[in-house]
Amino acid sequence: MTAITTAYPATWRRPPFIADGRLRWALIAGAVAYFVLAIGGLEINWVRIGEGLERGWRFVAAFARPDFLSRWDDIALGMQESLTMALTSTAVGILLSVPIGIGAARNLVPRPVYLVCRAIVAGARSFQEIIIAIFFVAMVGFGPFAGFLTLSLSTIGFLGKLLAEDIEDIDEAQAEAIRATGGSWLQLVNYGIQPQVMPRLIGLSLYRLDINFRESAVVGIVGAGGIGATLNTALDRYEFDSAAAILLLIIAIVMLCEYGSSLVRRRIQ
Amino acid sequence: MLRIEGLTKRYRTGDLALEGVDLEVPAGQVMGLIGPSGAGKSTLIRCINRLVEPSAGRVFLGGAEVTGLGRAQLRAMRRRMGMIFQEFALVERLTVMENVLSGRLGYVPFWRSLSRRFPPEDVTKAYRTLDRVGLIDHVDKRADALSGGQRQRVGIARALVQDPDILLIDEPTASLDPKTSRQIMRLIGEICSERGLAAIVNIHDVGLAQMFLQRIVGLRHGKVVFDGPAEALKPDVLTQIYGEEDWTRSIRDDEEDGDAARADRKHGDHAAEPERERLAGLT
Amino acid sequence: MPVAHAADGRVAWRRRTPRQDLLRWFGWFLLVALTVFCWQVMTQDTIWSFVADAPTQAADIGQRMVPPRWEYMDRLWWPLWDTINIATLGTALAVVLGVPVAFLAARNTTPSATFVRPLALLVIVSSRSINALIWALLLVTILGPGVLAGIVAIALRSIGFVAKLLYEAIEEIDQAQVEAVTATGASPAQVMDYAMVPQILPAFAGITVFRWDINIRESSVVGLVGAGGLGLQLESSLNVLAWPQVSLILLVVLATVLLSEWVSAKVRHAII
Numbered sequence: 053m054t055a056i057t058t059a060y061p062a063t064w065r066r067p068p069f070i071a072d073g074r075l076r077w078a079l080i081a082g083a084v085a086y087f088v089l090a091i092g093g094l095e096i097n098w099v100r101i102g103e104g105l106e107r108g109w110r111f112v113a114a115f116a117r118p119d120f121l122s123r124w125d126d127i128a129l130g131m132q133e134s135l136t137m138a139l140t141s142t143a144v145g146i147l148l149s150v151p152i153g154i155g156a157a158r159n160l161v162p163r164p165v166y167l168v169c170r171a172i173v174a175g176a177r178s179f180q181e182i183i184i185a186i187f188f189v190a191m192v193g194f195g196p197f198a199g200f201l202t203l204s205l206s207t208i209g210f211l212g213k214l215l216a217e218d219i220e221d222i223d224e225a226q227a228e229a230i231r232a233t234g235g236s237w238l239q240l241v242n243y244g245i246q247p248q249v250m251p252r253l254i255g256l257s258l259y260r261l262d263i264n265f266r267e268s269a270v271v272g273i274v275g276a277g278g279i280g281a282t283l284n285t286a287l288d289r290y291e292f293d294s295a296a297a298i299l300l301l302i303i304a305i306v307m308l309c310e311y312g313s314s315l316v317r318r319r320i321q
Numbered sequence: 322m323l324r325i326e327g328l329t330k331r332y333r334t335g336d337l338a339l340e341g342v343d344l345e346v347p348a349g350q351v352m353g354l355i356g357p358s359g360a361g362k363s364t365l366i367r368c369i370n371r372l373v374e375p376s377a378g379r380v381f382l383g384g385a386e387v388t389g390l391g392r393a394q395l396r397a398m399r400r401r402m403g404m405i406f407q408e409f410a411l412v413e414r415l416t417v418m419e420n421v422l423s424g425r426l427g428y429v430p431f432w433r434s435l436s437r438r439f440p441p442e443d444v445t446k447a448y449r450t451l452d453r454v455g456l457i458d459h460v461d462k463r464a465d466a467l468s469g470g471q472r473q474r475v476g477i478a479r480a481l482v483q484d485p486d487i488l489l490i491d492e493p494t495a496s497l498d499p500k501t502s503r504q505i506m507r508l509i510g511e512i513c514s515e516r517g518l519a520a521i522v523n524i525h526d527v528g529l530a531q532m533f534l535q536r537i538v539g540l541r542h543g544k545v546v547f548d549g550p551a552e553a554l555k556p557d558v559l560t561q562i563y564g565e566e567d568w569t570r571s572i573r574d575d576e577e578d579g580d581a582a583r584a585d586r587k588h589g590d591h592a593a594e595p596e597r598e599r600l601a602g603l604t
Numbered sequence: 605m606p607v608a609h610a611a612d613g614r615v616a617w618r619r620r621t622p623r624q625d626l627l628r629w630f631g632w633f634l635l636v637a638l639t640v641f642c643w644q645v646m647t648q649d650t651i652w653s654f655v656a657d658a659p660t661q662a663a664d665i666g667q668r669m670v671p672p673r674w675e676y677m678d679r680l681w682w683p684l685w686d687t688i689n690i691a692t693l694g695t696a697l698a699v700v701l702g703v704p705v706a707f708l709a710a711r712n713t714t715p716s717a718t719f720v721r722p723l724a725l726l727v728i729v730s731s732r733s734i735n736a737l738i739w740a741l742l743l744v745t746i747l748g749p750g751v752l753a754g755i756v757a758i759a760l761r762s763i764g765f766v767a768k769l770l771y772e773a774i775e776e777i778d779q780a781q782v783e784a785v786t787a788t789g790a791s792p793a794q795v796m797d798y799a800m801v802p803q804i805l806p807a808f809a810g811i812t813v814f815r816w817d818i819n820i821r822e823s824s825v826v827g828l829v830g831a832g833g834l835g836l837q838l839e840s841s842l843n844v845l846a847w848p849q850v851s852l853i854l855l856v857v858l859a860t861v862l863l864s865e866w867v868s869a870k871v872r873h874a875i876i
Binding site for chain 1: 645647649650654662696729732733735737742745746748752829838861
């Protein structure tokens with residue numbers, strides 16, 4: 053028995069994730085070098101942070117006693133703009149993204165239509181909402197209308213892409229069955245495609261409503277209306293208790309949205 | 322070796338899974354536990370090492386009481402009880418060696434297990450055990466790259482490196498085809514007799530149980546209804562265990578629900594075979 | 605099956621009962637009415653002559669934007685480096701802070717489902733509700749302008765994202781593997797190391813890379829409120845209406861985003 057025992061190794065190392073030793077060490081060294089450079093290059097002004105921490109603490113403390121009242125008119129207007137902007141842009145976005153999404157599905161439309169619709173979707177997705185908002189503000193002036201345009205465009209990008217992918221992933225057999233009955237293209241979409249993608253489209257739309265509300269808080273920073281502008285002003289004036297009130301409102305509404313959409317989604321599925 | 326007194330388990334849902342089970346397994350005995358799905362076989366095994374906390378009753382291993390131990394003591398006690406699972410329960414994304422070495426976790430401090438630097442004698446033991454179960458060439462493979470039979474061998478090796486006094490084996494063959502099932506059961510039997518290990522084997526397949534086990538205990542509705550040698554497992558006894566009205570059908574029903582059916586679906590072509598074997602075992 | 609009885613006694617198939625139909629139409633009507641109402645509230649102060657003028661404005665801006673001022677690139681290398689750092693360090697910080705939150709929020713690992721879990725979920729929803737740009741706005745006020753504010757802003761926004769996806773992954777792990785390792789007598793820390801971590805590692809890596817990709821986009825704009833990176837340059841160019849510079853910055857942002865998308869796709873492919 054002892055003779056056999058000695059035959060077995062007494063050490064074992066886990067095989068490394070990257071088998072090539074040199075590549076592994078090069079990657080590790082590269083990562084370490086990057087982090088040293090990046091963190092070393094940070095210019096940290098400790099005096100400023102010292103002052104800031106005190107201010108930060110005041111801000112945290114403000115959450116314990118948020119001030120909804122003294123700027124209530126501004127807050128109410130901002131919220132009204134944000135909410136209306138979110139709802140209308142979601143509605144318009146859905147209406148436009150359905151045809152564009154169908155057009156961007158390779159298995160349904162001729163190639164030129166596909167390419168055009170794909171280009172629209174890709175274009176709508178390529179930039180941050182805030183950058184798009186800057187341009188819309190420059191084009192139509194300050195106010196929630198610019199925000200509405202921004203959010204509609206990004207809704208098209210978001211829903212159009214996901215809808216197109218969904219349609220491309222459908223069960224071909226069901227569409228085939230409708231084609232076999234001699235149905236027209238519209239009947240095909242209505243009977244072969246719609247039932248398959250509808251539940252997810254509704255779920256995604258609700259999710260997008262939620263995103264649009266959150267984004268509507270941001271576009272205000274560049275003048276496109278909504279609660280973001282109010283928040284920006286409050287912070288500029290160091291009115292932390294009003295800012296805390298606004299943030300709490302945003303969080304509450306987002307939570308409400310998520311809860312509501314989870315309820316609706318459970319009912320559809 | 323193992324003594325169970327008045328073991329009762331009532332789940333929070335109100336289901337009474339075990340009701341006053343008394344059982345004794347002497348050292349070196351391999352005992353089979355049979356009974357219909359839901360009879361409490363899995364619960365019984367899990368109450369022994371307290372993966373499921375018993376509601377009442379006591380469990381002794383080699384004179385020491387398992388029930389009532391504190392956390393640290395319970396961990397030390399679990400080292401003495403090797404467990405083998407029906408779906409193997411290997412950590413799929415770890416290597417075979419890590420899975421086997423995980424049987425030593427109760428013996429080594431956290432930093433050693435974290436850095437995978439196990440003591441040399443543990444590593445040697447793991448190699449030797451892997452050789453014993455025939456997997457010495459698969460040490461560095463990931464567990465999810467192995468076949469079902471190979472995975473169960475890793476599961477057995479993991480339990481063995483614990484240096485247990487007893488093996489708790491939960492449906493070891495339920496996910497395997499008939500041929501591999503026999504090989505695994507034979508391996509378990511051999512290892513237990515080599516090491517003088519006691520074992521409790523939950524098993525669905527009556528034929529297999531009779532073929533490889535000396536003593537059979539029948540469980541029904543959480544109570545022991547039969548306890549005797551495998552040869553005594555006659556049709557009337559099966560009636561007692563599996564159901565009054567028509568035991569011939571209860572055996573076929575048995576295959577349609579529960580674990581055996583799941584295994585059969587997995588190994589489509591062999592679906593008919595276990596039944597034939599089982600019926601062969603009955604006559 | 606809902607059917608309609610015509611006057612002559614013939615039976616016609618209907619998908620829904622008339623009552624269901626009515627409710628459905630009423631629901632749609634409410635939704636449309638609400639949307640129209642919102643539209644009206646939103647646009648009450650809109651100056652339509654500006655909107656009508658928009659195409660001319662767009663054409664004008666477009667004309668001013670080409671050609672981009674290529675030599676401005678010399679002054680963009682540093683902000684570009686800053687942008688990448690904000691995204692990477694911010695993601696790293698978010699992962700460090702988000703992982704414990706995820707374990708506190710997952711039903712099967714939380715120390716207390718009644719006290720700790722709701723708290724962890726609140727952290728997650730707060731972090732997720734507030735856009736990185738708003739976090740940046742806040743942090744610039746608190747920490748002063750600069751890269752640090754950007755990093756912390758990105759991190760604060762990403763904690764919720766990382767923690768939410770990770771805790772869902774933790775809740776989905778195969779409990780049998782955990783049971784098996786527990787049965788060997790392993791301590792809770794060892795069970796975590798041997799049974800849980802291997803199962804969530806792929807999800808973890810995927811989430812991290814995914815978030816890093818998103819953060820590259822976000823970090824290119826946090827500068828608009830003073831938190832460093834390319835956005836800072838964008839802001840100053842916009843302030844002086846230097847449209848050729850703006851177009852160059854946008855091109856750089858676009859290139860970075862495409863590159864990060866490519867990198868993250870590669871990495872995800874290598875891991876999974």
